Amino acid sequence: MDHHALLQKFFELCPNGLCLCSVKRSAAGTIEEAVPIAVNEAFCVHAGQPDTELIGRPLHLILRNFYLLTQKYFASLHDLGQSFTLELQLEPVHKPVTVTVFFLDDDHLMVILQDATEHQVAEAALLSIGEMWAFSLEGEGDGVWDWEIPQKTIHYSRRFKEILGISDELSDVDDFDFKDRIHPEEVERVSLSIHEHVKGLTNNYVQEHRMRSDEGSYRWVITRGKVIKRTPDGRALRMIGTLTDTSERRMITEALQRSQQWLSAFFQNKTHGFGVVDRQNTLFLVNETLARMAGGPVTAIAHRKLNSIIVPVDWQTHVSRAIAAIWNGHESAARMEIRVQVPQSEPLWVECSLSPIVNSQKQVEAIAGIFTDITDRKRTAAALHLEQEKLRHSTWMLERRVQELTCLYEVVNHLEQVNVSLSEKLQAVVEAVPAAFQLPQDTCARLEVEDQVYLSRDFVAHENSRIHPFLFAKNRRGCLEVFVSSAATPPTGEIFLQEEQAFLQSVATQLVLTLEQHFTLEDNQFLSSRLRQSQKVEAMGRLTHFVADDFQGVLEQFSENLTGLRPHLAENPDATDRYDRVQTVLHEGSRMVRQLAFFSKNRPLSANLTDPAQLFEPILAQFQTRYGKRIRFNLQTAVVAGQTTPLDRDYVSLLADQLLQNAADSILHMGNVHVTLARVHLDHEADDHLPPGMYLQLQIADTGVGMDAEELTHLFEPFYSTKNHRKNAGLGLFVVLGIMKLHHGAVRVRSTPGHGTVFTCLFPEIQKN
Known part of the structure; x- marks a missing residue:
């Protein structure tokens, strides 16, 4: 049998309906009409007419809605081999069929009809399974979305609305709502992923992104989806997916990541040593800083006993007790200053902070220790303490010198006050004279001693109305005079009564004798004492000058040493504060020494x-x-x-x-x-x-x-x-x-x-x- 006969046999026995049509085109080249020239038996069954009624009649008259449904697809056929496939329900048969059309040459095309009843039944079953799957997901806490792609509508399940705070009254919405809720930074990525799956480039769609709730806040979600219905030519018709709320999980994950980053940064820092010990006091976790403090690499320090790197007396006194208290739950943390042993070198001073690592049952599983090198701070504090002691001793010496000078000044001042004391006594005598008279307010007195004049309180008031002065006593040193107002003159004309005259005479006589004795007997002693005291003051001044110069040198040397300590105090606020106070005291001491130097050397x-x-x-x-x-x-x-x-x-x-x-x-x-x-x-x-x-x-x-x-x-x-x-x-x-x-x-x-x-x-x- 030749090939032509075989093809004829296939055409007649093919279970699918086959129809060979001639094509009539318009002047523009578009297809205007397709007329069957050969049909097989299966095609006649689908069309519901014998072949004699089909051949020669335009195809749109045989299948009344065929051309209406396929017109736009015919317009897309231009070259040989091009085709399209549709699933239609043709009239008058009212049976679902799959239609495939392709060109054989410029003037002929082939139409193939295939029964689609079983396919639609299977698809309905698949949709039912999809609905059951969506219901199951709702029970698991995931939201479900159902996208009718040709209609551009999307349906949100109850759980979907709960997650994004959407009102229950909202039913089907435009599919733009789904895209509009995606975070602006992620909308391009998510849209591209959905588009690729709809086009059939991927097996399914999965993306994690943020979606906006009706409150305006964004929540992290995972959206999954799959196209469950397509046209015979592969166009997506329906897509079902889920929405899983991952905000809480995302927050926990980010918190864990931050904690891990912080722990890693802390563990790798170059300032603090870090180590973890178990119940046997074995260091099973050590960073490089702690290993460097202990004088070895991490591999040499790890798995050693903690007490092997600590000075024994500090271990017994501080660390072992603190660790035991933490293991027993008596202490929640401990802090101490200890020394770490360094091979072939002096121990390092460190500040050690211990705290427990507790599991979910609140049981202590390990103890973490943070070690900070404070050796420089200790050395600086010791040097500062030594300089403070030196300054305290120097200040004590200076205070002693000041006290000695103060005592010396008081002695000199006392000697200078001898004449002042005598003057006060003479003034008291002058003030006492008017009190001896009948009318003391009208009486005044004047005393002249060695060119020094002493007047009673009312002398000026009675100076212009006085009676001639009564001279009671006079010698080479001075005299005493009494003045009485004319208003106070007694009727008898006697200025003074006999008793008054006797009193004044005794006062004047005693005064003259006192003055004479004072100036004749004590002059030599006073002058000699002043001479000796002047010599003492001069000697003390020279001594003060030398002491001030020497002490100024001590203060300058102390200032230079103290200035050298300043760079080591940058990380120690307490030592910096003490340094500033010492500098203030040093300036005060220097200024006092300069004053003493000026006071002494003249x-x-x-x-x-x-x-x-x-x-x-x-x-x-x-x-x-x-x-x-x-x-x-x-x-x-x-x-x-x-x-x-x-x-x-x-x-x-x-x-x-x-x-x-x-x-x-x-x-x-x-x-x-x-x-x-x-x-x-x-x-x-x-x-x-x-x-x-x-x-x-x-x-x-x-x-x-x-x-x-x-x-x-x-x-x-x-x-x-x-x-x-x-x-x-x-x-x-x-x-x-x-x-x-x-x-x-x-x-x-x-x-x-x-x-x-x-x-x-x-x-x-x-x-x-």
Whole structure:
């Protein structure tokens, strides 16, 4: 049998309906009509007509809805071999069939009809299984979505709505809603994955991403899906998927990842050693830092006993007890300072913190230890303590010298007060004389001793109405006179009664004898005592000068050593605070020594032409550094740059240091210190006996507590201090006054309690030799 006969046999016996059609085209080349020229028996069955009724009739008249349903697909056929496949229900048979059409040549095409009844039954069963699967997933807590692709609608299950907070009243929605809920950063990735599966490029669809709830927040979910219905040509018709809420799992996973990252970063840090021990005190986990502290690599330190790397006395005293308490549950943590043994080297001081590692049953499984190297801090603290002891001893020596000088000054002052005490006694005698008369308010007395005149309280009131004075006694040293007002003259004309005359005579006689004895018998003793005391003061001054110079050297050496410790205190706030306090005490001691040196050696003035601004700027910078933001030091100068004034730089620096320190001490909290430099001209002699001329004016004003009139009276006295809150020698302003006298200048002060103090120093621009 030839090939033609075989093909004819296949055409007749094929179980699928076959129809060979001729094609009629329009002028544009599109298909207008297909006319059957040969059909097989199966095609006649599908069409419900014999072949005689089919051949020669247009195809759209045989199957009335065929051309209507397939018109747009025919328009896509242009070349040989192109085809399309559809699943249709053709009239008038009303049976589901699968239609396949392809061109044989430009003028002929083949139509193949295949019964699709069994396929639709299987598909219905598959849909039923899909619905049961969706119901099962709902029970497992997953949401289900059902996407009708041609209709562009999507159905959300009850659980799906619960997860995203969607109202139960919402039924089928536009499929754009699903895409709109996807996070903007992930919508492109998810859409591409869905598109690839719909096109049949992947077996299923799975993505983890974020979806927006109706509240506006985003939740992490996993969406899965699969196309369960396609057209014969592969177009997706229906896709069912699930939505699994993974927000909580995601949060737990991220928390675990962060914890792992933190633990890894901590374990790998270069500052702290980390180790974990079991109940046998074996180190089964060690980082490189702890191994380096113990003097070996990790492999050499791991699996060793913890006590093998710790100094035995520290293990027995601290570590073993703390570990036992943690294992027994008596302690939740422990912290101590111990020493770690280093082979062929000195032990390292470390700060050890121990804490338990507890399992889910709240049982201690292991103990973790954190070891921080504090060797440098220990060494710095020891060196600082040694320097503090040296400073404490030096301060004690200085206080002893100050006490000795204070006692010496009191002795000298006592000797100088001898005449003052005598003067007080003589004034008391003069005040007692009027009390002896009948009318004491009308009586006054005058005593003259060695050019010193003593008057009773009412002398001035009765001076112009007095009767001639009554001279009671007189010698080479002086005399006593009594004056009585004319209004007090008795009617008898007698000025004094007999008893009054006897009293005054005895007073005058005793007074004259006392004066005579005092000036004749004690003069030599007093002068000799003053001479000896002057020699003692001079010797003590020389001694103080040498002690001050030596102690200044000690303080300078101590300051250099202390400055060398500063870089080692950067990571130790406590030691830094102590360092700052020691520096403050050191500055106070240095200033006191400079005061004693000035007080003792009495160096003559060495004035040189000096730019005052250049002299004061570094001093103010030091004070600003010392007090920081609490006190602000301002310098304002009206002196022309380069204009000089004859000043002793050492003495003026000491003066400025003392006045600025006084200003800072008077400010209890926050405040300002204003320093002003100016040139002023005095037109006439001032109250402080400054001659007319040009002066450099240094003014230091503070916003401190101020002083009252009583304090201002004694302000420049030696060993007087207004700083009752701390020990103070009281030499500062006494030294300031001495420096101003050496410069032939003057210092003025004004102050009001609660409104600060202003010191004004005037330096003459022409110095006397």
